[in-house]
Every structure is written in structure tokens, then in C-alpha cells.
Amino acid sequence: MEVNPKKMMIGIVSRLTDQKGFDLISCVMDEMCQDAVQFVILGTGEERYENMFRHFDWKYGKSVSANIYYSEERSHKVYAACDAFLMPSLFEPCGLSQLMS
Numbered sequence: 001m002e003v004n005p006k007k008m009m010i011g012i013v014s015r016l017t018d019q020k021g022f023d024l025i026s027c028v029m030d031e032m033c034q035d036a037v038q039f040v041i042l043g044t045g046e047e048r049y050e051n052m053f054r055h056f057d058w059k060y061g062k063s064v065s066a067n068i069y070y071s072e073e074r075s076h077k078v079y080a081a082c083d084a085f086l087m088p089s090l091f092e093p094c095g096l097s098q099l100m101s
Contacts, residue, residue, distance in 0.1 A: 001065035003081070007036045011082030013075045016045030016053070016068075021088035026052055033060040039086075040078050042067045 003009065014020055033039075033056070041053045041064070050068045057066035067074065079085070 007038045009038045011078045012041045014043045016049035021090045024088045039064045
């Protein structure tokens with residue numbers, strides 16, 4: 001995905017699991033991708049969430065970059081490049097990724 005400086009960049013660096021609340025993102029992703037927003041996702045986990053983010057990458061390639069793997073070096077680049085960090089959660093109020101971002 002080419003970075004568009006006119007769009008807000010939102011980063012997600014996470015294990016892609018139920019407890020993280022990614023179903024909440026799924027419900028609003030279509031609407032959010034219509035706005036001036038770009039998403040960068042970095043992480044692995046449950047197949048359904050990996051496929052969900054791959055789908056949004058396919059559907060909104062200019063606005064979504066799904067990187068279904070983990071690299072510490074890449075995570076630092078995502079943290080540094082993003083305007084905001086998105087970390088929904090069903091029951092973990094603060095984790096390591098929020099502190100690092």
C-alpha cells in the first residue's frame with residue numbers, strides 16, 4: 001500500500017484472536033474504509049481473523065495493508081509511521097502493544 005499523507009494512518013500490531021475484539025472492527029471496517037483512513041495490520045493468529053484482514057486488504061487495497069506475519073523490526077516501523085494505534089479488547093484493558101506504541 002502506498003502511504004497517502006492526506007489520510008490518517010491507523011496501525012494494528014497484535015495476535016489476531018477472539019480476546020482482542022476484532023469482531024468489533026469487522027462490523028465497522030467497510031464504513032471506516034470510506035473515510036480518509038489507511039490501516040496497517042501486522043500479526044498472526046486465528047485463521048478467521050487472518051482471512052478477515054486479507055479480505056479487507058483485497059477489497060480496499062489502497063486503504064488496507066494486511067501483513068499476516070510478525071516481525072519485531074516491522075512492528076517498530078508500524079508504531080512509528082501511524083497516526084493512531086487501534087487495539088480493541090474484550091477483556092484485557094492494557095497490553096504490551098499499547099505501551100510500545
